[in-house]
Amino acid sequence: MEKKVVLKPIMFVGTSSDVGKSVITAGFCRIFKQDGFSPAPFKAQNMSLNSFATPDGFEIGRAQAVQAEAAGISCHTDMNPVLLKPTSDSSSQVVLHGKPVGNMSARDYFKAEGREKLFQEVTASFRRLASDYMPIVLEGAGSISELNLKHRDITNMRMAKEAGAATFLVTDIERGGVFASLYGTMALLEPEEKALIKGIIINKFRGDSALFEEGRVMIEKLCGVPVVGILPYFKDIVIEEEDSVSLKQKLNKASGDKVNIAVILLNRLSNFTDFSRLENDPRASVYYTIDPEEIGKADIIILPGSKNTIEDTIAIKNNGVAQAVMQGFKDGKTIIGICGGYQMLGESIDDPYGIESSISSTAGLGILPVKTILHSEKVTKQSTFRFQELNNECLGYEIHMGETSTEKARPLNFLSDGRVDGYFLNERCWGTYMHGILDNPAVINHLLKPYTDLENIMDYQEFKDLQYNRLADLIRNHLDMKFIYQTLES
Incomplete structure (x- = not known):
């Protein structure tokens, strides 16, 4: 494929949430990069508690940062102009162009008033990206056939139409009902929307896909578009997941003779990708739990980030988790807190301005x-730092609205800009605001040193790069790439 070929945008939409759109989008970003193009990801509106700080100090959904990494480019807010971060069951912090603009209930956010202006904002972001990159690889959100939301849509088929994108419908066959979900989705589209759908991708197929050939023919007849491929279910390619739904598929119990690491499964757990590097360390067994008995089996207990620190702190006091963490501390286990978890390990958390909760203090x-103390101004920053006495330069990023102070300064990290971060109580207990701190080999080895003599010097960036290449190979081997390219060139 020659670079001079002009490709129109491509978009992946779904029959529902968690069908694999984010991972497929990342895979196509890598494929286009391999084929000599300059792709960039785009998702108009994302709802996620996994976020990332861009190089210029703004916040976007973590999935778009991963997709940008797969494309081999730096991430930017234009890749995800609207990010919704749920703070409760009915309210979210709204992040526009990388900066918070306030908390809104779902009712207030999805009111028709103002949606046109919001759509103008996201289309402006898309146009800026499209002027610098080609092709743009768009991702939809949830299901494209939510009729009650369609007139408020700024993410799915309205965006596909605006972008003129060749659009592919993704479904998850593992959850069942694949015929009804595909046929129903297509049947509920308007004629002009249906015309944008160029093909169907069946994802997460277990077994021999040749046995589904009859079903494939039926789907094509029902839906009027080709099935461009059937992607197999896989566990051996490691790509960061966007949704917390994926946590349900992770370990929830201690296991084996590895170093057992319990991550507390908070109600509003944010940035669980902080533990992706640990999950792939051969010395460690990472599991997510709120079971006091399982917490008691851990060598290391981690309190992760939270989008509602006060209410999550109250919750763990009421469900026995806090007592299990305190007992672990008394027993000499390693206890660390990251971001919201760091705040929880302290003496008090105050939210005088109602930033995250209606409860002002705990x-x-x-x-x-x-x-x-939680403040209205959010810190979003990529950082380089030195961890304790180690000379290795470490990388991380900050996303927090809290300011944490102490009368007994014992910094954990020493940042290149002269600031300090966190609190170092001792070798087995510390807290930090630094997301991504556990991606650094020096920190990981320091954390695991009391429990194993083995060292691991995995180059995590090299590891991730290999995963993107393997994902690209998988997609190439199971989808009709010639047909897909034809839809982008026409």
């Missing part, structure tokens, strides 16, 4: 002598 676990 006591923390009191393990670290620090106090936190």
Whole structure:
């Protein structure tokens, strides 16, 4: 494929949430990069508690940062102009062009008023991207056939039409009902929307796909578009997942003779990708739990980030988790907190301006002598730092609205810009605001040193690059790439 070929945008939409759109989008970003193009990802509106700080200090959905990485480019807010971060069952923080613009209920956010202006904002982002990259690889959100939301749509078929994108419908066969979900989705589209759908991708197929040939023919007849391929279910390619739904498929119990690491499964757990590197360390067994008995089996207990730290702190006091963490601390286990988890390990958390919760204050676990006040200004920043006495330069990123102070300064990290971060109580207990801290081999080895003599010097960036290439190979081997390219060139 020659670089001079001009490709129109491509878009992946779904019959529902969690059908694999984000991973497929990442795979196509890598394929286009391999084929000599300059792709960039785009998702107009994302709802996720996994986010990332861009190089210029703004916030986007983590999935778009992963897709940009697969494309071999730096991430930018134009790749995800609207990010919704749920703070409760009915309210989300709205992040526009990388900066929070306030909390809104679902009712207020999805009101028709103002949606046109919001759509103008996201289309402006798309046009800026399209002027610098080609092709743009768009991702839809949830299902494209939610009739009650369609007139408010800024993410799915309206965006496909605006972009003139060759659009492919993705479904998850593993969850069952594949015929009804595909046929129903296509039947509910308007004629002009249906015309944009160029093909169907069946995802997460277990077994020999040749046995589904009859079903494939039936789907094509029912839906009027070709099935461009059947992607197999896989576990041996590691791509960061966007949705917390994927946590249900992760370990929830201690296991084996590895170093057992319990991550507390908070109600509003954010940035669970902080533990992706650990999950792929051969020395560790990482599991997610709120079971006090399983927490008690851990060598290392991690309190992760939260989008509602006060209410999550109250919840773990009421369900026995806080007591299990305190007992682990008394027993000499390693206890660490990241971002919201760092705040929870302190003496108090105050939210005087109602940034995250209607509850203005709560006591923390009191393990670290620090106090936190939540402020309206959010810190979003990529950082380089030195961890403790180690000379290795480490990388991480900050996304927090809290300011944590102490009268007994014992910094954990020393940043290149002269700031300090976190609190170091001792070798087995510390807290930090630094997301991605556990992606650094020096920090990982320091964390695991009390429990194993083995060292691992995995180059995590090299590991991730290999995964993107393997994903691209999988897609090439199971989808009709010639047909897909034809739809982009026409």
